[in-house]
Amino acid sequence: MRSLTASSQSNVALRDPVALAVASLAAIAASGLVLWAVGSAIVAAAFLAGVIAIMGIVVLARRLGGGTEPAAPVIDWTIARALASGEGGALAVTDRAGRLVCANDRYEAAFGGFVTPPSLPVGDAGVAALTAAGRTAWRDGMGGAPGLVANGAQFGVTVERSGAQEDLLVWRFVPTAETDLAADAGRLLGGSAGDALGRAGVMAALMAPQGRAIAANRVLRLRAMGHEEGAIEGRDFASMLTADGEGAIRFASEGPLGRPLRIVHVPLAAGSPSLLFLIDDDRPVVSGRGGAQTSEPARALVDLLPFGLALVDRDGRFIHMNEAFARAAHVEAQSPPVYPGDLVIREDKAAVADAVRRHAGGNPYVADMAVRLRDHPDEPVALTIAGARGLGEAAVLLSLKDNSEESKLKRQVAQATKMQAVGQLAGGVAHDFNNILTAIIGHCDLMLMRHTPGDSDYDDIQQIKANSNRAAGLTRQLLAFSRQQTLRPQVLQLPDVISEVSNLLKRLLGETVTLQIKHGRDLGAVRADPGQLEQVIINLAVNARDAMQSKGSGGVLTIQTRAVSVAEARRMGDDLLPQAEYTALSVSDTGTGIPAEALPKIFEPFFTTKDVGKGTGLGLSTVYGIVKQSGGFIFADSAPGKGATFTIYLPVHRAEEAPKVAPPPAKERVEAAWGSGTILLVEDEAMVRAVAERALVRHGYTVLTAEHGEAALELLEDGANPDLMVSDVVMPTMDGPTLVRHARQRYPSLPILFMSGYAEEQLRKSIDLDNVAFLPKPFSVQDLAAAVQVALARHGK
Structure with missing residues (x-):
């Protein structure tokens, strides 16, 4: 992308x-x-x-007040691109101003560059269709423009309103190749599907837009060509028919004594192959819904087709609909609708009725409309309307696609995009708070060096430091939610982690809640941070306890582990769970359950169903972040009044699978943090720079300070020869890694100690440097002095 x-x-x-x-x-x-x-x-x-x-x-x-417009959140389009790549189509994104924000490689190849839609090389009619689809998407959330041709290729287009602020349009261009459609039609019409139509008295053919036959079933070949294997492909279909003076149509091969035919033309999309059905005109008719009449073969035809179709008479009433249409429209058998407008919300009734009336009056074009169904108003669906002839009283053919799975994927993409944006915001807030907390904790440590227990200010300073450490715990929660915390993964067994935390759980749950632990057999080892995994179990257990206590009585909390094979993962059929071996951890309770409307939102930050003052809404967000950062998946299932179950799937770790990023070595503990040498301290935050400088000077070091990377390079050019560089990672104009690359051109063996409020794992993935140590913020004076001494000792200084 x-x-x-x-x-x-x-x-x-x-x-x-x-x-x-x-x-x-x-x-x-x-x-x-x-x-x-x-x-x-x-x-x-x-x-x-x-x-x-x-x-x-x-x-x-x-x-x-920062008059410049805030930068829009960077959106991770990986999932959307994967969906577009899986469909084999081109994808582009435009903003409210009509600018092309991003596009994939297939888009560039299809249209000869990054041209902004709707101004694509698809002709004036195509540009007009794309413009209308874009307007519809801005208004209704979804639009479409089928049958566009660009550079010799044919595309079907869908346009969807998306983005955290719904300020983007996602354009998907799916190629519709005639050769593939012809091959599929030949296989279907020449096989059992075509034979089934023939037994119902229906002759079927697939026609190219120029009127030439692409494929046909056996009974049509027999009637038109004289035998079932007649070569019909590529022939002008009109030349195989004849009409008498009364307008009756027959096969030319059967002559004037042949049976008259009724022709039903079903255009699938403008400019694409269409279906042609021929029915003997002497077939009986049967009454349909609403008292209208339609032929029995026509009803059989509609029922046999795999996509949702419905027949409507000239008065706009339903005559017949197949199961696929009823399923897509959520029609109940006991209360069938009378008019197509009965299926949609009030705002769309007039537009649907007007479109049906125009096509019943002879409109030859196919119309696509984005409508919202009455029972599911949140998800717009595409309704295709075409005129019908030769089906008795039926005058209009409606087509509706069952897009429940597609809507599910769209919701998942939207949720992932929103979580990505909020996660980036949370990570940035945590980073800024870590800088502030570093200054507060550092100054507390410096003050404690001048006070001893018993002084009037000693207890107050200790209280400030304790509250600062509590605030640091909150920033760790934010980093866990945004998947930017520093993890120390280990290869471990889930039963061992549960055993370590079980005693604490019993105290947290109280006497009214019974804890049950069940372990499955043949559990595979997983690779995760044991401390963070314990935090996940505790958060889920506390939420379960609160849900059970809200009923006025206790309950049973069940923690269970089991092995999940590749075959079982495949049978689950969840699009978000790759096929692999997992070790599953489930936490179940017998509480009140989670309301259906709240279930999709429970992992969102600051969302809580608890009373005001009883929950921050970060518990499940933290669980979600830890699980995802550990490479796992988490799902929630609940029925109101019957409790809830949270299931975590962690991939089984194989010994031969080495981690992509080796974890940094454990910090070496030193007895004394005093030392000597010259330290170059680079930090853009003045408050952090001041406390770090005072701390290092107090521990015996000579400190040179710089407020940004350029100032540090000037000091080096002036002849400074530091024994160690202590630098922030993220700084304006020149970041820490860029500074180090320039500095090592002058001093190749210069040791580096990076300090940052962001996660070490995230930084190591983007920093390709050797001999680099990390110190996470917030840190105390003692932490900084110890990290500096360890970094110098490793390089013999």
């Missing part, structure tokens, strides 16, 4: 000056009008001065 927003971002800087110039001209013009109306130059000058003052206040407020 390629991002195409860089060019558009260069225009942002021009907005404020242009707007200021326009506003200034407007103010001068307004003062001129005041002078003309009042006739007083003093009043006009005072008016102009007031306007200029207001403009100055606005500009100053924007600058002080």
Whole structure:
């Protein structure tokens, strides 16, 4: 997926000056009008001065308040791209301003570059269809434009409104190759499906847009060509028919004594192959729904086709619908609808009725509409409307696609996109808080060096430090949710982890809740952080306890482990669970259960069903982040009043599978943190830089400070020769890794100690440097001094 927003971002800087110039001209013009109306130059000058003052206040407020527009959250399009790649189509994303935000490689190949939709090389009619589909998507959430041709290839297009703020359009272009369709039609019509139609008295053929036959079933070949294996492919179908003076149509091979035919043409999409059905005109008719009449073969035809079809008469009433249509429209057998408008919400009734009326009156074109069903108004569906002829009283053919699975995938993509954006926000907030907490904890440590137990201020300082450490725990929760915390994974068995935490659980659950632990056989080892895994179990157990106690009595909490084979994972058929071996951990309770409307939101940050003041909404978000960062999957199942079950699937670890990123060695403990040498300290946050400098000076080091990477390079160019560089990772203008690469051109063996509020694993994936140590924020004075001494000792200094 390629991002195409860089060019558009260069225009942002021009907005404020242009707007200021326009506003200034407007103010001068307004003062001129005041002078003309009042006739007083003093009043006009005072008016102009007031306007200029207001403009100055606005500009100053924007600058002080960060007037530049906040950067849009970076969205991870991996899932959307995987879906598009799996469908074999091109994908593009545009924003509210109509700019192309990103597109995949198939899009570039299909349209000869990154052209912004709807201005694609598809002809004027295609551009108009794409424009209409985009408007429909902005209004209803989904639009479509089938049968577009670009560079000799044919595409079907769907447009979906998406994004955390619903400010993006996702354009999917799925190729529809005629050769593949012909092969499939030949196989179906020449096989059992075509024979079934023949037994019902229906002759079927697939026709190219030019009127030539692509494939046909046996009974049509027999009637049109004289024998079942007649070569019908590529022949002009009209040349095989004849009409008499009364308008009766027959096969030319049967002559004037042949049985007359009724022809039903079903256009699937504009410009694409269509289905042609021929029925003997002397077949009896039967009454359908609403008193209308339709032929028995026509009903059999509609029932046999695999996609949802319904027949509507000239008065707009349903005559017949097949099971696929009823399933897609969520029609109940005991209360069938009378009109197509009965299926949709009130806002769409008029549009559907008008479209049905136009096609019943002879409109030859196929229309696609995005409508919302009455029983499922949240998910727009595509309704295709075409005129029908030769089906008795049926005048309109409706087609509706069952998109329940597609809607499920869309919700999952939207949820993943939202969680990605919120996760990035949480990670950034945690990083900033870690800087603040580093300064607070560091200053507390420096003050404690001047106070001893018993001093009047000692207890107050200890209290400040204790609360700061509690706040540091909250930032770790935010990092866990955003999957950016530092993990120490180990190869372990889940029963061992549960055994370690079981005694704590018994105390947390209380006397009214019974804890049951069950372990399966042949459990595979998993690779995870045992401490974080214990946190997952505790969070789930506490939530279960609260749910059971809310019923006014206790209950049973069951923790169970079991092995999941590849075959079982395949049978589960969940699109989000890859086929592999897993060790499953389930936590079940007998509480009140989770309401159906809340179940899709339980892993969202700050969402809670508890009373105000009794829950932060971060518990399950933290569980979700830890599980996903560990490479696992978590699912929740619940029935109201019957408790809830959370199941975690962790992939089985194989000994031959080495981790992609080797975990850093454990910190070496030193008895004393005093030392000597020159330290180059680079930190853009002044408060962190100040406390780190004082801490290192107190422990015997000579400290050179720099507020950013350029200042540090200037010190090195001036002849500074530090024994160790202690640097932040994320800094403006020049980040820590870039600084280190420049510094090592002058001092190749210079040891580096990075300090950062972001996760070490995330940083190591993006930093390709040797001899680098990490110190996570927030840290104490003792932590910093010990990390510096260890880094120097490893390099013999």
